Structure formats: C-alpha cells, structure tokens
Amino acid sequence: MKAILAEKIEKPLQRLALQQFNLKLGEETKELDVKIKKLDVTSGDWILIEYNGEDNEIFTELLRRDHGFIPIEVAKIKHEETYRGFVIGNDEHDRGLYIDIGIISPRRNYGLYPLHRIRTQLGEDKTKSLKEITEKFCLYKGIPLNVRIEDIKNVRKISLAATDEQESYMKDWDRYPFDRVVVLGALNNQIRKAIQITQLTGDIIRLDPLSFTSSLLTCKLGTDAPGVISKLGKELRHAKLFSFIPKLNRERSNLSKTGRF
Incomplete structure (x- = not known):
C-alpha cells in the first residue's frame, strides 16, 4: 500500500x-x-x-x-468533500487565501478560500480586509485548515470554505478570554521542551497539535501571548510563532491605552 x-x-x-x-x-x-x-x-x-x-x-x-490523505488528482475531488489543507498565501488581488489540499496531478493546483466566505464564517464585517483577518486569526503560510470543497468550475478554479468544525474551533478562540500562540514548524516534543526550559509550564494550560509540525498553545488567564512568544522564540528559533488576542482582551488593551475604564 x-x-x-x-x-x-x-x-x-x-x-x-x-x-x-x-x-x-x-x-x-x-x-x-x-x-x-x-x-x-x-x-x-x-x-x-x-x-x-x-x-x-x-x-x-x-x-x-x-492525518488524512491528499486527493492527489483533481479528478478525484468532489463537491462537499473535506480535506486538511495548508495556507499557501494570499491571492494576488487579495480576493482570498490559496490553500494546498494536495492536488498534484495533472499539475499542482491550489484551492481558493474566498474573502467573502472568510468574512462570513469568522464573523467579520465587509470593511475588514484580508490582511486584517489574516493577522487576527494567524492565517499565515503553513497553518493547517480543515476545508470543504464548495465549487469546482474547472481544474484551475476550486472554491473552498472552512468545515463547520474548523469554523466553530476558530470562533471559540475569540469567544473565550485566553490569549493563544500558534506555532508553525516545530514538533510537539520540541515545543514541550522549550516550555520547560523557559519555565512557562504554569503559563500554558493546553498544547493542541494542529498538524504534525504545528500546534496551538492556550495561555493561562492573564498571561499575554506576546510575552510567551518573546521567551519561547529564543528556544524555537527555527519555528514561526504568532499571537492570537481574543476580542475581550483587545478591548481591555485599548481601554488601558486610552486611560478609560
């Protein structure tokens, strides 16, 4: 096999x-x-x-x-099927995110997660740009997403959307008042070792694998993600670390900066 x-x-x-x-x-x-x-x-x-x-x-x-399997051939994908894909980057006109779900025959091809679907699924209004949403939800190159095939116009035009489970998972990030850290390009044992070395075991309450080489860290209530990154980054120099700040914490930070409580 x-x-x-x-x-x-x-x-x-x-x-x-x-x-x-x-x-x-x-x-x-x-x-x-x-x-x-x-x-x-x-x-x-x-x-x-x-x-x-x-x-x-x-x-x-x-x-x-x-782990799931990749479809390999574009002819094998069907409407409503689900796959784990990886963000490749922005469409050249910022119309959405290109996602690699593993179409490599007859040629390599990526699906597009359109901006209007991203806004709808993640609860963002029409004024939010792709850059703003990407930065907020850490939708950077290499992050895995579970996606659903929404439309196949031809071999080069495949529209995707997040699965219901993926949508709910990411909305939960914003729903609860915990800062989170997305780690891309590091193995779980490397991350656990780095957490111990930096004495952050009391500040990280969960480590959830997103794929074999990416993870999501949930910070203890009151622990800020940028502070965790400043420490972990010294031990995980080969990895990329991004912070997610939930809505409630962003609002508190803004109030603190303006001096209004």
Whole structure:
C-alpha cells in the first residue's frame, strides 16, 4: 500500500520530523501486522508512506483518522468533500487565501478560500480586509485548515470554505478570554521542551497539535501571548510563532491605552 498523508513538513525540519514520525508509527503498529517499507517526503513536502501486512486496512483507517490523505488528482475531488489543507498565501488581488489540499496531478493546483466566505464564517464585517483577518486569526503560510470543497468550475478554479468544525474551533478562540500562540514548524516534543526550559509550564494550560509540525498553545488567564512568544522564540528559533488576542482582551488593551475604564 502507498499513501500520501495530509501532513506537510518544511524542508529544514524534514529529516528530524521523519525520524519522529517513524517512532510514532512504530508505537501505533506494534500490535498490528504491518511493516513500514518506506517513509519519505514528496517534492511538495507531503509525507509519503508505503506499508504492507495483514492489518493493512486497519492501519489505513488509523492514518485516515489521525492525518488524512491528499486527493492527489483533481479528478478525484468532489463537491462537499473535506480535506486538511495548508495556507499557501494570499491571492494576488487579495480576493482570498490559496490553500494546498494536495492536488498534484495533472499539475499542482491550489484551492481558493474566498474573502467573502472568510468574512462570513469568522464573523467579520465587509470593511475588514484580508490582511486584517489574516493577522487576527494567524492565517499565515503553513497553518493547517480543515476545508470543504464548495465549487469546482474547472481544474484551475476550486472554491473552498472552512468545515463547520474548523469554523466553530476558530470562533471559540475569540469567544473565550485566553490569549493563544500558534506555532508553525516545530514538533510537539520540541515545543514541550522549550516550555520547560523557559519555565512557562504554569503559563500554558493546553498544547493542541494542529498538524504534525504545528500546534496551538492556550495561555493561562492573564498571561499575554506576546510575552510567551518573546521567551519561547529564543528556544524555537527555527519555528514561526504568532499571537492570537481574543476580542475581550483587545478591548481591555485599548481601554488601558486610552486611560478609560
């Protein structure tokens, strides 16, 4: 069996990430009759895996549940299907975000998450620019998003939207008064080690993996994300860290600056 997982790894991290991923697979397959024959990274930075054994089907479902698969061919995608994609960047006219869901045949192609859908799903009004929303929700290159196929006009025009679960997840960031830190390009064990070294264990109440090399840190109430980043950044120099400040905390900060309470 051969599969390409919906996991992207940036080139500087690939060697270490594959070693860690192989260890993870070893733990997951120790009770299964499955042999990993090959573990590699494609030219598009996706994880490729080859395996065989009596428990192939069970292992395939484990991979599907934990990581997902890329569609590979544009002909295989269908309306309303869901995938894990990764933000590539802005459309050249700021009409939305390009998302890589793993279409690599007959040529590499990205889906577009249109600005009007981003505004609608994340509760932003029409005056908000793509740049403002991107900065607010940390929708930077490399962040994973679970997306749904909304329209396929042709092989080059694929419209996407966040899944209901992804939409709800991101709205919750703004709903609760906890600062958060998005970490892109670091393994979980690297992040945990950095938290211990910087003595932030009492300031981080949750570490949620977004993908194999990206995570979301939830700060303790009263702990500010920029302060966490200033400390963690010294230990995670290869990673990119971004702060999310919920609405309530932004309003408090603005009141503090103006001196009005």
